[in-house]
Amino acid sequence: MPDLSTRLAREREALIDTIEQPPLPLIAGRAASIRRRRRARRAGAALAVLAVAGFAGLRPWSTDAEPAPVAEPSPSPGVVYTDAGITINGLTGDRVLDPRGRVTDVAFADPDNGYALVECLAGEDPCPASLARSTDGGITWRLAAMPPARDAAADLAAFSDGRVVLGGYVTTDGAQTWQAVGRGTGPASTVAEGQLLRLGAGGAIEVWSSMYGDRGELTSQPERMAVNWVAGAPTATGGWWVGGTRDGRPAAAVTRDGGRGWEVHEFAAAGSTAQVSVLGNRVYVTVLGPDREISAIYRSSDAGRLFAPTGTGRVTTPHGLSGEVVPLLDGRLLAVGLDHRWYLSEDDGRTFSQADGSLPQIGRIVRAPSGYVAYDLFGSHWTAFSADGSTWRKLQVY
Known part of the structure; x- marks a missing residue:
């Protein structure tokens, strides 16, 4: 019979064999990933300091790993750019989806689910267009399927029911598969809830549906009005606004009954659109001249039934408007100038002051059905999304 010490040694070995060993390869991989994220955060912080000093053309992120199709969330909050109550939350983690081309169109069906169209523009080396999808508000992205063919001039449209329309095709499964939809053969009598209005060829107002894409021109158009701007989203009560000129004067019109009738407002300031x-x-209502200089701003406090000018004479700062004016929840107005800087007004647009701080250069702000999209941040083709115009998320697709 084995002595006591021998039995104890055997039992100790048997016990060790029953203990599951840690997954050393996985632990090593995670440790390497953590080291990469730490290096990326240190590099991102250093580049942010350079950006504030004026090197806005540099990318405010860096990594020693190749961009991957899927970005992993990170507990790091990333660099924050802020001034005057405007905040842009920067990149998180160390992964950015970077397909060939540049982001030319962004559409969010809701604050979580968004799509980004990436293309090479005219004059650049040609490349196939690609589509990226995010389900977490733009933090992580993965490549999705493109339609088999598309009208290059067609917008990307994401609808509240989860469907997406792009270039004559519609997807119902998050851009995994696409089905062709035919353009409407006749006029559309109304724009229903969940549908969109868009500016068509020749200034006609068109109705877009998540089921059929472009349904055709709206039957009733604003009387005697040359429309050259259509709102990116309806009001909270379902009204749709359009802008342009009427008899040579700047004008804006609204339909409150789904497009059956229009209420037109003309404005005394000189301009080529509203x-x-x-x-x-x-x-x-922002009246703009042919070079997008701001001729006047009008305000209504009764949902657009009566308007009054907010000041006398032209708005001299900013010198021109890029994109659209954003009304903020705190009562201020946010605008982007043609000089790529941020401006804020505390007096309904009579005067604007420039916001500096660490806010980056910006191209323009565009209204979308679920919020606002900022294009061409940092003097490059970064984009950001905001539900309210004050707090922005820099999209991790480039």
Whole structure:
């Protein structure tokens, strides 16, 4: 019979064999990933300091790993750019989806689910267009399937029911598969809830549906009005605004009954178009000249039934408007100038002051059905999304 010490040694070995060993390869991989993220965060912080100093053309991110199709979330908050109550939350983690080309169109069906179209523009080396999809508000992205063919001039449109329309095709499964839809053969009598209005060829207002794409021109168009701007989203009560000119004067029109009838407002200021910004009952009309200089801003506090100018004479700062004016929840107005800087007004647009801080250069802000999209950040083709115009998320697709 084995002595006591021999039995104890055997039992100890048997016990060790029953203990599951840690997955050393997985642990090593995770450790390497953590080291890469730490290096990326240190490099990102250093580049952010350079950006504030004026090197806005540099990319405010760096990594020693190749871009991957899927970005992993990171507990790091990333670099934050802010001034005057405007905040842009920068990149998180160390992965950015970087397909060939540049982001030319962004559409969010809701604050979580978004799509980004990436293309090479005219004059650049040609490349196939690609589509990226995010389900977490733009933090992580993966490549999705493109339609088999598409009209290059067609917009990317994401609808509240989860469907996406792009270039004559519709997807119902998150851009895994696409089905062709025919353009409407006749006029559309109304624009229903969940549908969109878009500016068509020749200034006609068109109706877009998540089921059929472009349904055709709206039957009733604003009387005697040359439309050259259509709101990116309806108001909270379902009204749709358009802008342009009427008998040579800047004008804006709204339909409150799904496109059956229009209420037209003409404005005395000189200009070639009028753009409308809405938040609740506050409605602002920005009259723009041919070079997008701001001729005047009009305000309504009764959902756009009566307007009054907010000041006398032209708005001299900013010198021109890029994109659209954004009404903020705190009562201020946000605007982007043609000089690629951020401007804020505390007096309904009578005067604007420039916001500096660490806010980056910006190309323009565009209204979308679920919020706002900022294009061409940092003097490059970064984009950001905001539900309210004050707090932005830099999209991790480039």
